[in-house]
Amino acid sequence: MHTVLIALHALAGTVAFASGVTALRRRAWFAAYYWSMVAMATSVAAAVAVAWTGLETVTRLVFAGLLGLAAVMVWRAELARRLLVSGSYPSPAAVGHIGFTLVGLADALVVVTVLNLGAPGLVVAAVAVLVAGTGHVAVGRARQTPIRARS
Numbered sequence: 001m002h003t004v005l006i007a008l009h010a011l012a013g014t015v016a017f018a019s020g021v022t023a024l025r026r027r028a029w030f031a032a033y034y035w036s037m038v039a040m041a042t043s044v045a046a047a048v049a050v051a052w053t054g055l056e057t058v059t060r061l062v063f064a065g066l067l068g069l070a071a072v073m074v075w076r077a078e079l080a081r082r083l084l085v086s087g088s089y090p091s092p093a094a095v096g097h098i099g100f101t102l103v104g105l106a107d108a109l110v111v112v113t114v115l116n117l118g119a120p121g122l123v124v125a126a127v128a129v130l131v132a133g134t135g136h137v138a139v140g141r142a143r144q145t146p147i148r149a150r151s
Contacts, residue, residue, distance in 0.1 A: 005047035012039035017105040020098050024142075030084055037077040037101060041070035073101045092143040099142055103135030 016039075019032035048063045055063065080097035083089050111128050119127070 002047055002050045005043050005050060009040055009043040009047060012036045012043055013105050013108065016040050017102060017109070020102050020105070024090060024095060024098060027084065027089065030081070030089075033098070034077050034081050037074050040105075041067075041074045044070055069104065073104050076100045095143045096139060099135070099139030103132060103139060106135060107131045 016036035023029040023033040076097040083094040
């Protein structure tokens with residue numbers, strides 16, 4: 001069951017990233033982005049719950065932190081959804097909310113890949129910081145550039 005939940009989490013995260021990038025220019029993709037963000041967080045929470053009793057204390061703390069990040073990412077997607085509903089989309093605020101989640105998703109994808117390649121912890125941490133920093137700069141620039149969304 002754990003493997004299935006992790007696969008669903010990875011699939012939902014991939015869909016969230018692709019549809020989130022597209023949703024910045026095409027409003028019609030926003031629902032796919034939003035609900036795949038919810039599915040990503042829900043599936044990882046379920047995967048952690050299934051494995052919880054077999055985890056060591058440090059691993060539980062790490063996963064609790066990651067679940068907190070997933071909750072923040074869903075909250076940021078919700079804030080972007082509220083801007084969409086209010087007609088303030090795409091605004092710099094909406095770009096910031098979606099951008100935050102895209103950076104988190106990209107960082108997770110790259111970090112998992114680097115971990116699976118067997119890189120040492122210091123390399124994984126450096127890559128994570130590099131991706132997050134680069135993403136933060138890109139989102140800052142995107143917030144300053146008007147985006148013309150299509151339906």
